Amino acid sequence: FSLRHSLAGNRTSAFEAISSATETGRSLSVARVGRSSTDASYDKYLMRMRLAELLLLCLATAFSSCLTAALGLKTEDDKVFRVGAVLESGDTVLEIALRRAVEVANGVLDRSKNLHGYRLVPDIRRISDSDSFNASLEVCSLLETGVVAIVGPTSGQASEQVRSVCEYFAVPHIETNWNYRLPRPNHYTVNLSPHFETYSQALSDYIKTMVPATRTAVIYDDPDSLLKFEGLLNAADSPVLVRQWAKRSGTYKYVMKELRAARISRFLVDIPVKKLVRFMIIAKEMNMTSEYNSYIFTAWDVNRVDLSDFQVIRGSNFSTLTLLPSVPPDAKYDRGPIVEQMRNEIYRAEREKRDYSSLLFNMLPTAAATLFDSIMLLASGLNQLTTSQVVRPQRLSCQAPRQEMWTAGPSLLNFMRSMPGDIAQQTLTGPVTFDGDWKRVNFSLYAYELTASGFSELGKWHSLDGFNLTKRFEDTKEEYIKILQNRTLRVTTVADAPFVKIKETDEKGVPLPHPSAWDGFCIDMLNLIAQQVGFNYTVHLVKDGNYGAVNGSNEDGRETWNGMIGELINHEADLAIASLTITYERERVIDFTTPYMSLGLSIMFKRPEKSKPHLFSFLQPLSVPVWGYMLAAYVIVSFVLFVVARVSPYEWQNPHPCEPDNNEVENQFSLLNSLWFNAGSLMQQGSEISPRALSTRLISGIWWFFTLIMISSYTANLAAFLTVERMQSPIESAEDLAKQTKIKYGTLYGGSTYQFFKRAKIEVFRKMWNYMSKRPEVFVNRTGDGIARVKQGGYAFILESTMNEYYAERNCDLMRVGGLLDSKGYGIGLPTGSPYRDALSEAILKFQKEQDLENLRRKWWREMDIQTRCEDVAPDSQGPAGLGIDQVAGVYVVLAIGTAVGVLVMAMEFGLKFMKRADEDRQPLATEFIQELKFAISCFGSSTRPANHLADRARQLRSQTGSGRERQAMRLASSVDASMDDGVFPSPPFEEAAAAAADARLPSQPRNGGGRRRQGGYEMALQTPPSARRSQQQPPPPPPPPLQQQQSFEFGGAQFALASDSPSAMQVRMAGPRRAGSSYRDQFPN
Missing domain, CATH: 3.40.50.2300 (Response regulator)
Structure with missing residues (x-):
């Protein structure tokens, strides 16, 4: 077992030893054969010797290994x-x-x-x-x-x-x-x-930062690679089309055909690098490499492939994310010679094997x-x-x-899981650190974009900081400007003055595409931009004449758009320029430049006739409730003044200050006098009455302050109400429209205004939309149709304020009602992802700064195509107009009515007075009225007259002769008798009347009981009245109380007592039996 283990542990050394022994035996065998090649027994001997040597070598090797292991010694192995x-x-x-x-x-x-x-x-x-x-x-x-x-x-x-x-x-x-x-x-x-979740986040951040929002398709080769896009697919606002890059009938073209039919312009491509060139060739053949297409490659090493044949194909965007930063051929990785050697060896090996159809340069995979x-x-x-x-x-x-x-x-x-800093500096992909789940953290990804000079770095994404754009905007702008130069852009538009107008057409009436065949604000602006950027363009009318709105959906459930928006989505046009409103719905499917004009929705209505001031327009400065409050204040303050004056002891004064012994005091603030005093103050006039007590003066001062403010306010507003002829419009705002149904109102069908009300959340606008949606006839297809309906009356057209202003300047029958309903702007529309947007937006901002666009606006709104200016609608700039009779007619009416009422009251006073006088004079009322009227209307008559009508009659009697004089004398005597019977004793002119009556009597008339008395330089002869004669048979009444300077005299058979309290006052009392104890008082000068 030890030998087996030793051999297994030193497998390489054992193999080397056996090989050496074999070579030694072979050399010995050759030498032996040379000596005795025919000796067979010797060969067997050599074989046995070789096997013995081999066995001894193996035993020696095993023993050496066991000895080393037993002693704990370390060998080279x-x-x-x-x-x-x-x-x-x-x-x-x-x-x-x-x-x-x-x-x-x-x-x-x-x-x-x-x-x-x-x-x-x-x-x-x-x-x-x-x-x-x-x-x-x-x-x-x-x-x-x-x-x-x-x-x-x-x-x-x-x-x-x-x-x-x-x-x-x-x-x-x-x-x-x-x-x-x-x-x-x-x-x-x-x-x-990177972990696929981390990479998905990096890809999502990059797309949000660099790639415009549009419909996206994912093209993959390995199904497992779809995990890269999991987070992106879950967060997508719209459905994402996912297709595998696989052959069908020996070709990949069916994939690109399907994507082109779906009108998708942004592609996320995850295919091996070796298949990349083939993919690009097919995309180019399918015309899917225009400036509106964007390709993001998610496989590593895309930036190592030579794509020079596809660089800036009509501006198409190709980008990728990589873990390894690119290093140019003339640069080094700065990791030592061994890394550079590895770089060169790999490059040569790849070129020899043709793993890629084309390699850009010796960049490490x-x-x-x-x-x-x-x-x-x-x-x-x-x-x-x-x-x-x-x-x-x-x-x-x-x-x-x-x-x-x-x-x-x-x-x-x-x-x-991590490495020290000194070793991390030698890595190629940056510091290496893992979290608890062995997911790499704290690393960077690099974004590269294909440009005319190859792949250039756009930015860097870090797992902690997100995406950071490193490419300068100036560089990007210059690249796009180079793309635009000498390009001919297709412009779609809608003919709508003053923005776009047709100047020239062909024989069939079709507008010519050349820019000189068009005119208008937008065309002038586009000429400025084209001159600034350096591109050419052609113009054509949109096929259906619409601006652009959703008109349905296709088989895939996607929205389809009509008008100019539809042409941009389908890449049938490069620009859409007109009065095209920037809205959220349109922004989702196309791109817009910076707004070149700000505006809002407004209401166009027929200008009403100028309403002439009504008869009592002078009452308009104050409202009806205010007038009512003033009247109530006048009555209440007058009554309060009356009560306070009655209660205050300081308002009761002696009417005759020269008679200190007079026991009677007088209060001048009666109820009528209080009303008269406040009325005079209100009318800024005075009166003979003045308050004396502090309380009444305080109330009077407050009332004067009140009248000062009210009269000043009234006067200040009176000029405006009398000099301005107001136009009474039945509607003044959108709220007024929503509250009524008599006046119809609508918008342009399918336009941005239509969509605004359709998606409105404000209650007023929702109510208006409910009204319009239930009455489709209120919508119009063209702006001109809506203006024509407004001119007919009874219709309000809701449109952009710019158009409202333009038509109102040229038609005095039109006007804008109320303020703006919202705020938005006009912009130039481009297909999503268009590289021209930034260049056009920068040009627009430049022209706005230099006020070129404002000059164009003034030209097309204030100067062009204006035949009649509505100067009469605007206020006169030279000053206020004079007041006409229409403005002040009401004042004359009030004056006439007041005068008539005064005359009527005079007639009533005259009639009542002379009805009584006619009865006293014993003559017809008509005669009395005619006589008094003759005196009153006498232009050259005296401005004075006797205080008593009897004296006046006496003068008339002296001037008469004949029988008429006798009759007048008899009537005058009867009047005197009647006056004495009534106990009325006039002032000294009565004596003149009595004397005249006595002198006028005929000699045959008896003068029973008469007497004559000279008083005051003339002699009076009076006949004792019958009532006085009757009273002589009765016992006399008790004498009156004594008076100062008392004198007695007899007149007409009656006894009178005359007393004088002062030089200006005299008291007469009857001393006879007539009305005993009664007293009369009269005042007369001297």
Whole structure:
């Protein structure tokens, strides 16, 4: 058993010894034959001697091994760590990488303290492709040699078989291919490729950053590789088409035909590098390499393939993610001469074998780099393991009755999770670190894009920081500008003034495609952009005349679009330029440039006739409730003033200050006077009444302050209401439209405005949409049709504010109602992923900054095609217009009504007064009225008259002669008698009237009981009234109380007492039997 074990443990040394002994025996045999070639017995002797020598050599070798093991001595073979490898036949790349990696790793071991003098030795076994059975035999054979790790193979089934055996014996297994399967809890596989979940996240970040959103297709070769796209597929907003790159009827073209029919422009391609060129050729033949197509290759080493024949094919985008950064041919990896030697050897081997149809340059493949780093990781693990225990290779057998695991395997694998910094600097794929599930962390992926000069780096993705763009925007812009230069772009449009207008057509009426055959704001703007960027273009009208909306779905359930949007999606046009609104729905299927014009939805309505001010427009500055409040305030304050004045003792004053002994006081604030006082204040006029008490003055001051504010506010608003002729529109906003159904309203069918209301969530807009959707007749197919309906009246058209402004400037019957319903912009539409978007957007921003677009807007909105300006609609800029009779007619009406009411009141006063006077004068009312009216309307008459009408009549009597004079005298005497009977004693003019009446009597008239008295310079002769004569037969009444300066006189048979309290007042009392005790008071000057 010891001999067997020794031979098994020193298999190579034993084989070398046997070979040496065999050569020695052969040389001896030849020499012997030369001496005696015919001696047969001697030949048998030589044979026996050779076998004896061989036996003695084997015994000596076995004894030496046993002695060394017994004494614990180390031989040269004990300082060897074998690294097994199971590779497919013809796989020279990994073999070269393994041998060169071992050389570099041995240098690392030599520089270490614990493993100085140790070395790694590769043991490579070959199998046929995907031969899992022979792979099992070879891995068992390697285990019997005491290997510390096993590399390969690359085929899936064979690699899985080797992985399971290594896990059973706890021997690290190094994989170089991408393992898509989830790692088991206790696996022993070391794979430096990213885990598929991590790669999927990196791919998703790259697509979100660099590739425009569009429909995506996945093309794969190995079904296991679909795990790369698991996260991306789960997070996709739209369905992703997945197809396998497999032949059907000997060709791959059917795959590309299906993808082209699906109008997919972004492709995620995961096929082996050796099939890449064939894929590109088919894509080019199927016309799927335009500037709108984007290809992302997920297999390693795409950047090593020469794709010069496909560089910038009409701007198509080709990119890839790689674990190994690219190094130009004239640069080095900076990892020492051995790595450069490996690089050159692999390049020559690949060129000789023609594994790829074309290699770009001598760049290391990713598999060789990961194997190189894995061997460095193994050397690092062995170095760290020897610090804690003695590492001895263990020979394991797959046929042993009692199979054992390698005791140092778990510890070695644990130390291989990470490497020190000095060793990490020598790796090709960056520092190597694994988490608890043996998923590589803290690493980077590099993004490369195919340009005119080859693959160039776009950015770098890190597992911790995400994607970081390293390519300068200026470089990308220059590349796209180069693509645009001298290109002829196809432009689709809709003829809609002032944006696009047709100038020239052919014989059939079809617009010519040349730019000079078109005009409008958009055409002028496009000319500026084309001159700035350097491209040419042709223009054609969209086939169906629509801007673009969803009009159904195809067999796959995808939305189909009409109009300009549909042509962009189908790549029938490169640009769509018109009054094309940028919306969320359109942004999902196409790209837009920076908005070149901002706008919003507005309501177009027919301009109403100017409403003339109504008769009482002067009342408009204050609303009806305010007028009511003012009236209520006037009444309430007047009443409060009346009450306060009555209560306050300081408002009661002596009406005759010169009579201090007067016991009567007077209050001037009666209810009517209070109303009159407040009315005068309100009208900014005065009155003869003034408050005296502090309380009444306080109330009056507050009322004056109130009237000041109200009158000032009224005056300030009065000018605006009288000078501005307002247009009374039945609608003022979208809310007004939604509240009524009399006025119809609608939008352009299928346009952005239509979609806005269809998807509205605001209650007002939803209500409007419900109204419009139930009445399809309110929608129009063209803007001109909607404007025509507005002119007819009873219809409101909802459209963009720019169009509303344009047509309102040219038609004074149209106007915009209310404000903007939303905010959006016009942009130039491009197919998704178009490389021209950034260049066009930059040009638009430049022209906006230089105000070129504003000048174009002013040209097409304010100057072009305007025959009649609506200047009369706008306010007069030279100043306010004068007031016409329409504005102030109401004031005249109020004046006329007030005057008429005053005249009516005068007539009532006149009638009541002269009805009583006619009764006193004993003459008809008509005669009395005519006489008084003649005096009143006399233009040149006196402005004064007697205070008593009897004196006035006396003057008239003196001026008369004849019989008429006698009749008038009799009537005057009767009036005097009646006045005395009524106890009315007028002032001294009464005496004049009595004298005139006495003088006018005829001589035949008796004068019974009459008397004459001269008073005041004239003589009065009065006839005693009958009532006085009757009263003489009765006893006289008691005398009145004495008065100051009392005088008595007799008049008309009656006794009177005259007393004077002051020079301006006199009191007359009847001393006779008539109304005893009554007193009358009268005031008259002097």
